[in-house]
Amino acid sequence: MNKINVLSQETIDKIAAGEVVERPASVAKELIENSIDAGATAISVEIKGGGIEYLRITDNGSGIDKDQIQIAFLRHSTSKIEKAEDLNCIRSLGFRGEALSSISAVSKVELITKTEDSLLGASYIIEGAKEISLTDIGAPNGTTFIVRQLFYNTPARKKFLKSESTEGSYVFDVVEHLALSHPEISFKFLLNGKEKLMTSGNGSLSDTIYQIYGRTIASNVLDIDYKDERVSINGFIGQSVIARGNRAFEHFFVNERYIKSNTLSKACEEGYYGFLMGHQYPFFVINIKFDEGAVDVNVHPTKQEVRFEDESNICELLTKVLNQRLRKREDILEAKVEEEKIQPSSKVFQQFSQALTKTTEVVPPSSNSFQSAQDFIGQQHSDSIPVSEPTTDSKPVKMPEPFEKDRLEKIKQSITAQIHSDTPYEKKFAEKNRGGEKYEQISFLDKEAIKEHKIIGQVFDTYWIVEYDKNMYIIDQHAAHEKVLFEKTMARLKTQEMTSQMISPPVIVSLTPQDILLYQQYKDAFESLGYRIEEFGGNELAINGVPGNLLNLNPKDFFLEVLADCQSYKASDSFDMIVEKVASMSCKAAVKGNNKLSLPEIKTLIDDLLKLENPYHCPHGRPTMISFSEYELGKKFKRII
Template structure:
């Protein structure tokens, strides 16, 4: 064992800095929050090369007196508290006095500040915590920080910085959060002298949301009304049922105007609106919580990203109740004012908080199964037999797909699950138009459906199995060895196309997608963070067949898409592409590379969809191509392709056996 020794002061400072300053976004967050605490009404942030080369934060706040400018860079020097008891009622953004000392330890930093009562501004310059210069200078009231060459003296930290675009995306997220929390402050953010976002600072949160996310989002938000009966009160906005996302990227939570992450709040909000949203979608939410400062601990995370509440159960109840009632009140008003076809008014009883049972809290894993909602897709997939690579690699052909099929000879479509059981028992294939009772459905799907994962021998029974037809125009049904197999037609075909696209990429073959110009190009706007994601990947999207251009005002025009995706919902397609490109915000398949995620999205949009009619003659070819896959068990998003129901389990569910 090596001998124990005392570290030198410079090493201690650099290690301590690494706990607070992780990347350029960390510097921006600390400096902006100091400006907020200084009472600024305007904060301008300008960065170069994503903040790696330079970060400049200027405010018009109270400023730092000349005799305190150097003191501000000392460890644990702060104006926010004087003793430990002050933490119980802390309302300021910063308070530990570590930020400036940490920044100075790993960069070249310049501070210029002028309080209104001071005749001249004062400037200090440090590098690696060492003072290089200090002198009087001319400047407007307020404070300006200039941070250059971040981590110049910590190469181990510097080499882990991301590309410029990744860093500016993180900074954009920070400024977006700060601007939402401080609607009374006008923010601007620029990168390499190009404005990325700006907010009005008019103390109107909806105006800030509109400036950041666009009119389309702002117009579909419902206000959340505070309930004074709770210790914790909620305000803000929740998106209507027609404004959702496939990830949690648009869920913003604040407590006492501080952005934070919390599984408790997340679960409460999503539970409150889950009855109104489609499956596998997440609400757009801007939720502001207010409660006494002594009931929340903001000092549990080095970078102040998490908080601890005094009572998780009460917090959950308060959030659930207030969000649920706001949503229900909107539906009640809609039903009262606009009863469709004289239909009865929807009964939306007020949710009683005392009736809510708090579920067991579990850590929420990154969402990895964000599947596009095939039910919303109105496409009619074109033939997929177009060569897409220089080696004449061909995506499997799928012909004769119809949205509203006319039943043909030897085709069986089941809309009644009980009929499937009858046919297996009778050993025959037939069509039915009856409707299954709720009890029948529940018994069948409680009977023990088993995922056929890792069992290749099971799947290879299907080509010789008896093909029964389609269930709900979504599942291909096969009977074999006293078992019923459900094959998800979309997941099966998506996996097939995805692996062929990946194999072509591995062989370094240029994938040439046949594109189709849109008759009417699709124009759209995105929030600043999403705009950066798309603009960074325009070349790669073009290679995949998506022809996108960014206009002078920052919006985008989609002019062409892969030919086999004509008819897709273009708004949903853009959301799918964003989801593939931005896996950090709760996207799918985090273990896949960006290229693989794009290929998965392309495969998903090119594949047979739920509610597509597949002719019996096409089934053998589809099975053959699918069973040649390296992983035929899940689609690229992780959903199972095949489920199995043993006859014995079915008979138990139907009480034929005990």
């Protein structure tokens, strides 16, 4: 046996740092969470070299008393808890007391801090867990951490970091998550000296979503708000039009703490069943708040995993809340005319600067006044195109002073009117998503609306055009019929009224021994669908009856297809398997494209579709209809400029 050694404190610190400090994003997360716990209302994050070479966090929080600074860098020193019992009622983001000790063990740290009651601030420098200096310094209220040369003394750790751009993106993700969980705090993120994100901190989550993700996503989210005696669930969920091919836009916050949970993700995705196509994932920002003791956050060093007291019920509730909210909202994909991506404010500003260059000899304006105007408009439209600064070599034109003043005043009024008429958050969107009904249109599916539907006709023997309320709705007959069959079959399944159509003579199917075992595993599921099957001897089965709505399909081929798909399921997934197979059956039996239907047939189909609770998507998540407004058509034909 090798000799047992007692590790040095330096080695212990570096090992401990490995549990908390994985990359620059880990440092940013711990320090920003400390800023939030300190009551900051504004937090600035700046990185250079991906955060490996330089990372600065500045806040306007409560600061740290000078006599507490050195203690704060000791392992397991914290102001968040005092005893073990406090772990049952944690409300702060940080509480382990490991962050500062771990960060300082593997980097060069400079701390500048000042409390409101102190006349002077303090500067503290610590490198590789070794104190360098502690001095008085002039500083504003709050705290600034500057972390340089991460892993400079642990090169083995540093070589496993990714490229600077990738590490920088991880830091941005951290800022993004914390901004979404704390819309009441203004966050600013700078990458290599360039501002990449600025949130207002006005407390509006919808505004924060706009400032991070832009207009398209912000205008296609729905608010959710649920509360009972155990838990509250609120936030925003995306409509199908902004779905993505991965889970990057799924955000969970438990008691304002960002977490990762495959179980919760699956629960939310099940809430979208029937609203999204396969391999598509929704956008959502969901805040879940529990009473004290219902959730354990002390299960992982990074605090991104939690344990729930009653996880199965929470997942069931999440699925229900999302599904009900999606069903309450019309989800018809609206076709848009592609336009030049030039913001009105940019055009206005160009007009403004051009007008100013044509005034008297005192023009152009000073660079400071120009920059102030440009900053103002930039804040109103973060996605505006750059505007060139007016040149100083333009030939001045002399005009009578009174006329010039009047002209400039009119320009100013015009600019003000146009800027304020084009607010970036779209007041309609904001009011709509905060519960207001002012901008809700009458649903296409409303009973009174259906009376006004005007069926124009069929195109390509596949799509039906319906006119209503200055909108043209295009319905895919195959997706629509598929959805109707699916819902009817599901209704029969729930009431155990599935019918079987007996066939004579029986269809004999030869299977492998593995397929026989697979069929026996799912025998009850096949019977619930309407199949009537008997063992015929050896590895053969006799199909005596098929589901009533599948009589026009080849019973042998379809049975083999369904059985083959069952290989990907577990015994516990039998109901899920039924749902998937019902969807497949509906697809097989539905009228296809390029099949001409009569007007009475399409009227019946549309009526059946519009009676459904969710008629907007087929069982596979494809849209059954899209809309094209009269306004969009007018723009396409240049009738509207």
